Amino acid sequence: MELPVISSSAPAAEGGGCSSSGCGTAPDALAHLPEHIRAKVQDHPCYSEQAHHYFARMHVAVAPACNIQCNYCNRKYDCSNESRPGVVSELLTPDQAIKKVMAVAAEIPQMTVLGIAGPGDPLANPARTFETFQQLSEKAPDIKLCVSTNGLNLPQYADEIAKHNIDHVTITINCVDPEIGAKIYPWIYWENKRIFGIEGARILIEQQQKGLEALTSRGILVKVNSVMIPGVNDEHLKEVSKIVKAKGAFLHNVMPLIAEAEHGTYYGLMEQRSPTDEELQALQDECAGDMSMMRHCRQCRADAVGLLGEDRGDEFTMDKIDVMDVDYEAAMVRRKAVHDEIMVKLDAERGIVKPKPTGIPEGSRPVLMAVAGKNGVVAEHFGHAKEFLIYEASPDGVRFIGHRKTELYCGGMDSCGDGDVVGAGETESLLDRNIRILSGCEVVLCSKVGYEPWAKLEAAGIAPNGEHAMEPIEEAVMKVYEDIAATGKLLPQPETLKVA
């Protein structure tokens, strides 16, 4: 039966925290890993923060059904476990999915990973999911396979996952306490019946934990995603992090809840708030004491295509793919050459002993900087940036903190002005909004910035800096930090004398 086509609209960093993002003197964020594991993660854009600058992933939306209900999900939208809650443009049959993967792999040779992440739960659609993996491992053996699940059916499919050489599995685990679970999951569908509340949450948690153990005992790399829901599971996620680490999870990805009333989710309608950037970072830092944290997640759509943070899905709709002439044999040769070239570059980067900043007086405070970057360099015009990468520079070095999404407003390189307002009745311009999302940052590095944003950034206490265009990001951040240190502004200032 032809699957229904659902319409399109929108909406849910890296291992080792500091060490993985290259601060301090660690020469290689993956160096501590055994060789066979390193080989699995070094070109996976989600499992390696370094790799995500160069390698792309794609998702095929072959899994429409789900077997649980999360309060942050509306079935019309992408799975919030892995995606922004935007509905997928096209649901695909396994045959269509294979055609799409081959076309994307030929056009985007940097694409190394195929994931199935929704829009429902892949393991609630086992026939479609495993048919896709089966065909793909035969026709495109150079592509890594990845799957994301809520974990309810995981124990029963662990062998099947291993059989298909699916090396990377993400389980979304939001809690290990059924009472907290009942506030997140109103029901699950289990053994042909709907089970509500605490009992449903208890079964889900048990299955997730069993599934995690089953995968790690088979040598499969497991990443755990958790949605941070303030007042519900935010404090509890520290315990989750400890437990999943003890059971062998490789990476923990704490993502912010996205809850907007227009998405029609329970949390959206109940006005459950999302965490602030500061709250998210604080929790990620606390969990990082226990295990490797991912900080570069972009909460992708279930049909995302391209580098993390970019979406090229529109270039690969089925009507366009149907008229493409794909020679996969030739594409494989090209893909290998491109991968080899990137790996040489990455190996060189990984071999570099990253220096600490020099000339920093003792007691200097850290500084947050926003970077309009691409492919590891300061590359974007301020008004063209779709997101800013946030780095912290401190006497210990430079570390990646996360990213903040912008709304584009710039009309062109020469007219970097205030652009469109957000909408009728709203007073904040897009430029003002973008400056607001950079709150807490003291510097923004970009390739170019216009006069008006320059003035507004300065007025907001954020120094614009266009002097490091096309330089590697971490080097540029370090140089700027050293420059600020030279002014003496990083040292504690004497307290202002109070006038009686």
Ligand code: CLF
């Ligand atoms: Fe997709 Fe997920 Fe595999 Fe990555 S996404 S199935 S592990 S290939 Fe990556 Fe996207 Fe975050 Fe997921 S950035 S939402 S963590």
Ligand code: SF4
């Ligand atoms: Fe939605 Fe995914 Fe939760 Fe299912 S597991 S309800 S698809 S967020």
